[in-house]
Amino acid sequence: MGRVVADISTSLDGYVAGPDPSLDDPLGRGGEQLHEWVFGLRAWREPHGRSGGETGAANDLVEEHVRATGATIMGRRMYSGGQGPWEDDPRADGWWGDDPPFGHPVFVLTHHAREPLAKQGGTSFTFVTDGVDSALEQARDAAGDKDVAIGGGAEAIQQFLEAGLVDELHIHLVPVVLGGGARLLDRVGPDDVELETTRVIESAGVAHLRYQVGATGR
Amino acid sequence: MGRVVADISTSLDGYVAGPDPSLDDPLGRGGEQLHEWVFGLRAWREPHGRSGGETGAANDLVEEHVRATGATIMGRRMYSGGQGPWEDDPRADGWWGDDPPFGHPVFVLTHHAREPLAKQGGTSFTFVTDGVDSALEQARDAAGDKDVAIGGGAEAIQQFLEAGLVDELHIHLVPVVLGGGARLLDRVGPDDVELETTRVIESAGVAHLRYQVGATGR
Numbered sequence A, B: 001m002g003r004v005v006a007d008i009s010t011s012l013d014g015y016v017a018g019p020d021p022s023l024d025d026p027l028g029r030g031g032e033q034l035h036e037w038v039f040g041l042r043a044w045r046e047p048h049g050r051s052g053g054e055t056g057a058a059n060d061l062v063e064e065h066v067r068a069t070g071a072t073i074m075g076r077r078m079y080s081g082g083q084g085p086w087e088d089d090p091r092a093d094g095w096w097g098d099d100p101p102f103g104h105p106v107f108v109l110t111h112h113a114r115e116p117l118a119k120q121g122g123t124s125f126t127f128v129t130d131g132v133d134s135a136l137e138q139a140r141d142a143a144g145d146k147d148v149a150i151g152g153g154a155e156a157i158q159q160f161l162e163a164g165l166v167d168e169l170h171i172h173l174v175p176v177v178l179g180g181g182a183r184l185l186d187r188v189g190p191d192d193v194e195l196e197t198t199r200v201i202e203s204a205g206v207a208h209l210r211y212q213v214g215a216t217g218r
Helices: A031-039 A057-068 A076-080 A090-094 A132-143 A154-162 B057-068 B076-080 B090-094 B132-143 B154-162
Strands: A004-011 A015-017 A069-075 A105-109 A124-128 A147-152 A168-174 A194-203 A206-214 B004-011 B015-017 B069-075 B105-109 B124-128 B147-152 B168-174 B194-203 B206-214
Touching: A004 A031, A004 A057, A004 A154, A015 A031, A031 A057, A031 A168, A057 A069, A057 A194, A057 A206, A069 A076, A069 A132, A069 A154, A076 A105, A105 A132, A124 A132, A132 A147, A132 A154, A147 A154, A194 B194, A194 B206, A206 B194, A206 B206, B004 B057, B004 B154, B057 B069, B057 B194, B057 B206, B069 B076, B069 B132, B069 B154, B076 B105, B105 B132, B124 B132, B132 B147, B132 B154, B147 B154
Parallel strands: A004 A147, A004 A168, A069 A105, A069 A147, A105 A124, B004 B147, B004 B168, B069 B105, B069 B147, B105 B124
Antiparallel strands: A004 A015, A168 A206, A194 A206, B004 B015, B168 B206, B194 B206
């Protein structure tokens, strides 16, 4: 059975998205800076249908994560491009396009039942209304021996951490201060997780931090 | 002229102290975990009058910081051992003992004028009531060509960051979650600082992050 890996970029002040997200600006003010490090990488360009791109340490770890992942779980805001009245609107289906970059089944945590969507390139979206345990069970089935990635946003990762379901936490710490927005570790307390640092790599200014997450035995 | 360096340990969720600090527990619940990495190091044991201790990457960077620093600025809570009614009480003078580990002049930000205190081993405490600019001017005079360290707590570092007076930010990121307390980067926003990663080192699970802090030109 694969691991459950939460992998996300944060600002130095701990935010995964900036303040005031909207459909035009789903990552909030300044939030796009958290992801700039990945756009030039070969590992990002290839599944987005573009040639070329940087190789090196950052590319290696993204490729490693992509290769290891057999299914992804995400929150409805990440699915629909931010927080707002469109969250559960079928128009949000357009957000990831016809050929999303996952290439594997994606499970979306939501309160609104929806029919699954099949996309190109092996990506499908399945909407899960009965909680994190059910989403994980379905994602594990889909992933086989591969890992299940918790892709975000902050709230989805918090739910999995609080439920003790995360094996590894990968934080890509970007040297910007956002000053507001959605904090990765809000609601998470010392009774929820025990962390062990397993790897620290720096590449082009981003600190790639990897933690083993253990149960606290509470 | 030396640099102005803010150097502090934080939890993965960004706290420099845990919740509910008291005179018995000045670092708040769980806060002492942030400093455990340093207690075994030769660089910590020697100025505390103890022999032996670990050498290696973490020790090297603490020794480097100690050697480079000619004066320290701290907030009154760090001086008096936490937040509470004793903060401006002369009894708080006992907190650092007769032979504090600094070995150089220390400037304490406070609202209460006090006579300076001379301690053993080259440490003195001077109480500054007229703000961060004045504290920095006095600390620079005392430090000569060496660096001025902003030792903490969070509020003191925030004041210096907001005033654009910090040249380097050193964060020792410890793999614990405190879930509450004093956050290092509260109040600091994207208009206050521009960061450039200059070094990332891992040692015994702690990620030692070093940033150059630039003016944002606001």
